[in-house]
Amino acid sequence: MLAGKFHEMKVERQTPLGYTLMLDGEEFFLHQAEVTHPIEVGETIEVFVYYDAKKRLTATMQEPAVTTEEFGWVEVVDVRKDLGVFVDIGINKNILIAPSDLPIFESLWPQVGDYVYCYLKESQSNYLFAILARPQEFGGVKEEAPQSLHGKKVKARVIRTGKIGTNVITEEGYMGFIHESERREEPRLGEVVEGRVVRVKDNGEFNMSLIPQKEFAIVEDSDIILEYLMGRRGAMPFYDKSEPDDIRRVFKMSKASFKRALGRLMKEGKVYQEDGWTYLKEDTDSNE
Template structure:
């Protein structure tokens, strides 16, 4: 027996036209199940031919007025069926609205989102969800659990070590973030391996720092040592140029002064400064650093 429940696909009989009083044209059809429960299939939700007395497969959802409605557009995301859904709107009083491929966006309730709002997804991010209904039958998006993500994850080979990856954040914990990569590998980003905590649903770029025995990955969002040195050298160079090629800092400067001005440890500062000197871009004299064109 096909019960009428939002979030499911059912096969229903086309019972009669839906027509406003004195209207010449029908605005859809009423569909019924064996219990004579009926639901409206609006003409804008019809694909192909529909005949009275025939049967159609439809997806059930609530329309913008909260009434149960039917569409012949069958989304991949249903109750018990998961897929990725792009975030299209954020309402701070409600949560995140996602597009599952039908005419009405679906709400992922704020109750299921991180407590810290700046970790909520943004439009353009994506969430791996199925659907659920509350006690009043209202349809909501349901975030995938760790068990669900584990069920779809692929096992990474040890050759993935040190590879660059892209992945979507699907779970946030105090100690770190979980992602699923474009290849379908499950990864963990420890809080020490990032500059800031990524959002739920955010796509991040990282690198593999360990392939674990179970085929999951440990990921770092921090640059490699050479990349970090390049970034630090660029920061120092830009500051030097902003002062017309002379700055009162050198490898003899105090660590606290370097940290306050550049946000770098003294070791990182010296490595980056050494790189600029090796490239013959700068020289040091009497505790100052100068661009080479000032010689």
């Protein structure tokens, strides 16, 4: 397998469009646009080999961020629902991450401008794909999180999505996990999220929460309920005995959080409950 790797090749001859290179008796073309510094016939140079648009092996002196042997961070430059996600690896051709390597739900696919950590793989059909790294493959950039991180707010990038939870990594290389109970919505792959470190484990990884602490969360949750009520002309078929799954589906919060926020609103005289419904009091000021 030659594609996706660096190779040392001899410059055999120059052509009007570039150079012909030689490796083990086989010729490869180096287009003038792929030359990064002056070279001479007879010189041995290092080039990266990839497939062009016609699936021909071609060489470039540009240095990619990833290879079939090295992981790296690359930027998402295009998202095609019918094809997958294209990333810029640092050469004159964008590389595809196929849907089979992306989250099941398209809403969790990375967006243009997001970064993902991956490596290259050559298919049997003469194509180079980018493959997302699994959490256990971040050894090259992983650092042990200090205990002093506990309780601190951190920003981290999503590296793996899942129903049970979300794997993330900070800019410093600290690996973290967000349990499903510690997020209101599942963040997308490649997204940068900000949350609070709730635990630093003995293995140097940390647990993170995207839900504000109770004293702040209750205010935010109350605003969510009020906004929902106002959008329904002041009435909703939810109250403090509604099913937890229904509450989480609609309000993206636990039943306990919902009850706390609802209790606060009732104590403040903004809402009242009747026959399994919650109603907004007519004199409630939406700007309060």
